[in-house]
Amino acid sequence: AHANIIKDALRELEEAKNSDSFMEDFECEENWSDSDFIIMSPLLGMIKTSGALTKKTMDTVKKCDKLDKLKIDAIPNLFAKIPELVDDLALSLYPPLDWNVSKTEAWKLKDHMEEVITQLGEILGPDHKTWLDFMEKAVKHNTATVQGILIQHGMAQLQLGEEKEKGETVKEVEEKGEGATKNGVSS
Numbered sequence: 725a726h727a728n729i730i731k732d733a734l735r736e737l738e739e740a741k742n743s744d745s746f747m748e749d750f751e752c753e754e755n756w757s758d759s760d761f762i763i764m765s766p767l768l769g770m771i772k773t774s775g776a777l778t779k780k781t782m783d784t785v786k787k788c789d790k791l792d793k794l795k796i797d798a799i800p801n802l803f804a805k806i807p808e809l810v811d812d813l814a815l816s817l818y819p820p821l822d823w824n825v826s827k828t829e830a831w832k833l834k835d836h837m838e839e840v841i842t843q844l845g846e847i848l849g850p851d852h853k854t855w856l857d858f859m860e861k862a863v864k865h866n867t868a869t870v871q872g873i874l875i876q877h878g879m880a881q882l883q884l885g886e887e888k889e890k891g892e893t894v895k896e897v898e899e900k901g902e903g904a905t906k907n908g909v910s911s
Contacts, residue, residue: 727775727778727779727782729807729810729811730771730774730775730778730806730807730810731775733771733810733811733814734768734771734772734775734814736814737764737768737771737814737817737818738768740818741756741761741764754819754820755819756819756821757821759877760819760821762873763821763823763826763870763873763874764817764821765869766866766867766869766870766873767813767817767826767830767866767870768817769862769865769866769869770813770830770833770834770837770863770866770867770870771810771813771814771833773837773859773862773863773866774806774809774810774833774837775810776859776862777806777837777840777841777859778803778806780855780859781799781803781844784848784852784855785799788848795847798843798847799844799847802839802840802843802844803840805836806833806836806837806840809829809832809833809836810833812829812832812833813826813829813830813832813833815829816828816829823874823877823879824879827870827874827879830867830870831867834863834866834867837859837863838860838863841856841859841860841863844856
């Protein structure tokens, strides 16, 4: 069920992105700007990665005889939040696209996928390290691409690790460094 929700969200966004009539059906008078399409690609990539992670995990669990029942029962709980997070990100991508809202929703999905990948590594063990590493790299790639686009558009600043103040999280550093606005909303 989770995989279908993710596929539906992705299909609808792709359809909306590629068809003016789709948006007219929803009586949406706004449209995406050219710059919106730039950030949409890696954000759609995050949604695709969540779908791939969900599907690969389901396929792995079906094939895995070595896992005990208790460990297998923990896996659906890991994925329970992903459809909601995907839906929130997908909804933030419809026009008018507010980059700050989309970034917030993308980071929530990213954080959760990273946690899921870590937990899966503990549950599934070293036999599954290769594909889990691949999924982790896909999450990081999409995140880095989004961050790079935000930096190019003056909505984020590149912060080096040493510049963090003691006890400050990376998120706090990002928020402190953001002052630019997009679509009239400041962070």
